Amino acid sequence: MVALMVSLLIMTGCDDPTNVGQGLLDSQAGETRVITLQPNSVTAGDRSDPTGGNAASGAVMSLMGVVDDPVRGRMSSQGLIDFVPSNQFGADFLNASVDWAELSLNLDYRYGDTTSVVQFDLYEVPADWQSVAINAGSVIALGSKIDSYEVAAKEGLTSFVLPEAWIQEYDTILRDGSFSDLFHGFAMVPTDGQAIVGFRFSESTLRASATPGDTVAFALSKVGSLTSMPDSPPSSGRVFLGDGSARGVDVRFPLQGEELAESLIHRVILSLEIDNISSSYPAGFLRPLPAVIGLEAVSEDGESRLEIAEVAVNTEGRFVMDNTTLTNVFQSANLGKSVLDRFELYFPTDQSGVGFFVLPTTANELAIEALVTATPIN
Helix, strand or coil, rough: CCHHHHHHHHCCCCHHHCCCHHHHHHCCCCEEEEEEEECCCECCCCCEEECEEEECCCEEEEEEEEEEEEECCEEEEEEEEEEEEEEEEEEEEHHHCCCCCCEEEEEEEEEECCCCCEEEEEEEECCCCCCHHCCCCCCCCCCEEEEEEEEEEECCEEECCCCHHHHHHHHHHHHCCHHHHHHHCCEEEECCCEEEEEEEEEEEEEEEEEEEEEEEEEEEEEEEEECCCCCCCCCCCCEEECCCCCCEEEECCCCCCCCCCEEEEEEEEEECCCCCHHCCCCCCEEECCCCCCEEEEEECCCCEEEEEEEEEEECCCEEEECCHHHHHHHHHHCHHHHHHHHEEEEECHHHCCCEEEEEEEEEECEEEEEEEEEECCC
8 A cells, every 4th residue: 555655646745735746836836727637548448347246345246138238239247146054054954855946036136128038047157266356357167057047127036946957966065064165156147138137145045945844045145247248339439438347448637748737736626427328228228327436546557556536426417526636646647756657437346237338539529527726837
C-alpha cells in the first residue's frame, strides 16, 4: 500500500488537495479557472471482470444462459456452483445408501426474454477451483456430462432431480466426512434459450435422502460465471463497458501540456453520462443495468492500482466522482511526479450480472469529462 501511494500520489502529503504544491502559488501564479477536460482516448482494455464469489465476498450469484442481445450480440454464461454440508448429518443418513438427490436453486436474476426457457447440460467439475480466481475469461475443465435440463426464466426456487447413475457414483462421497475435499461442484453449460439467469446463495442447496422422509442439505458455498460476449465493434466509435465481461474500458486524460498547463489543481469532478439505448430493445426484453461503477488509477507497468471511487448512478443518469484521491492523482500527473498511465472503469464484483453501457469514443460524442479547478503556474 505504501509503494502504491508513493508511485501514484508522490506529491501528496496531506488530505487537503488545495495544499498540494501550495508553495508554488506565489507571484508567478495565474488566475484560477475551471477547465472542462475530455479524455484523449477511451478504448477497450484487458481488465477481466471478477465473477467468482463465496458466501462472504465476491460475486453473489452464478450466471447461466444464452441470449442474442440486440445491441451487443450473442452473450453466453456458463455457471459454476459448489456445496458444503449444511450441518453434521445423523447416523440414519451416514449409514444408509443415498437413493435420491436434487439441485434446488434460487433463481434471482434475469436478462433477456423472461418468457423463454433456458436449456442446459449439467457437468461434473473434476478438480478444485478457487472462487477468488474466477473471472469472465477463465477456463475450467469439465468432467462427465450428468444430464440435460431446462429452466424457465422466472424468479423463485427451481429444482433439478439428479439421475440415478450419478447418485450411485457419488453415494459414498455424499456421506463422507471429507465431502468438501472430494466433491468440486457442477458446471451448468447452456445449449439454447434467449435469457441469462442467475442463482443466488440464499436458499440454493444440493439435497439428498437415504431414508424416506429424512432429507439432508448441502449449502451453496461458492459460485463462478464464465461469460462470453462480443468485444466492442472495431472502428464503430464506441466501446462496451460490461458487467461480467473479459474486457474493460481504459480512459486517458491529457494531464500535461497545452490544454492543462502545469497548475495547482484544487478540485476535480469526473462525470460519466450513460447513453439511453432502450429503444433498441423489443418489449418484454428485461435488461437490468449495473447501479454502481468504479474507477481505478493504474501505473505504467499495470502493477500498481489505486481505487479512486465506487459511485451509484444519480437521478440524472450520471456517475459523478468527486473526492480528494481523484484530485491528488490529477495533480501528481500534471506536475510529472507520478507513474500514472491510465484510468480503468469497472463494475464492483458483487453486482454479478451481464448488463452493459455503451460509451462513445469519438471526440464530439464523448460521455466522460473532468471539471478541473486549477491555478496555472506561469
